[in-house]
Amino acid sequence: MAKLVATIEPTGQCCPSVLGAPLDAEEAAELADGFMALADPVRLRVLSILAAAPDGEVCVCKFVGPLGKSQPTISHHVKILSEAGLVAGDRRGKWVWYSLNRERLAALQAALQPSG
């Protein structure tokens, strides 16, 4: 096995955590950017659709109808998710297939981990 979860030390910490030591301004700003990307119903639904996709990829056109928003609005939200590192797009001919970055999502999840 190539690499474990970094060899967590008792006192150490791999990522800034809300429940660990008090955050400084920079750490807080970085985490806030991540949660800001999650702070919209449309974006959360985009993520959940991606997570539920059998092959882990969804064409942008599959978001417009189900989410009830215009195509520019969907494109806007997908861009925000992309800039936040939560999704990645892959152009294939006319279509762009987006996939979920589960590591990035796990990092935000870890910031809320009770143990710190």
Next chain:
Amino acid sequence: MAKLVATIEPTGQCCPSVLGAPLDAEEAAELADGFMALADPVRLRVLSILAAAPDGEVCVCKFVGPLGKSQPTISHHVKILSEAGLVAGDRRGKWVWYSLNRERLAALQAALQPSG
């Protein structure tokens, strides 16, 4: 033993999760409200200070200096956290002591849980 974690069923789910089945509009809006409360550096630092407090309680006056914001601004953010159910205040004479609602925070954390 009184009550386990609700007897999780393979297909069932206790709370809306971003990584489970696609979220409907209502579930997504509810989760988005929670993450919106986390999407600010000042509020994240308030939470982290509360989490790091030895007795789990911090007087509001202890936020103003370290966070470098005015007293009304701090009061504004604490109110948002309170309305989101993430903190609770307890008035004792002149002072108001705030404490962290770790269950509410854990619920948001669970919504990002990889298993669903």
Next chain:
DNA sequence: TAGATGCATCGATCCCCGTCAATGTACTGG
């Protein structure tokens, strides 16, 4: 090459958020 399709960008609009000074409210102490 012309038209159609999928997606991104632009421009405009509306609304909400973060911030602070000023003020209000509640409690304490003299």
Next chain:
DNA sequence: CCAGTACATTGACGGGGATCGATGCATCTA
């Protein structure tokens, strides 16, 4: 009571997000 302290609320300002129609760009197809 009155002054002071701790916190909340108000009002105003600036900035940015959410939304959509119109438009631009790339690709496919006839």
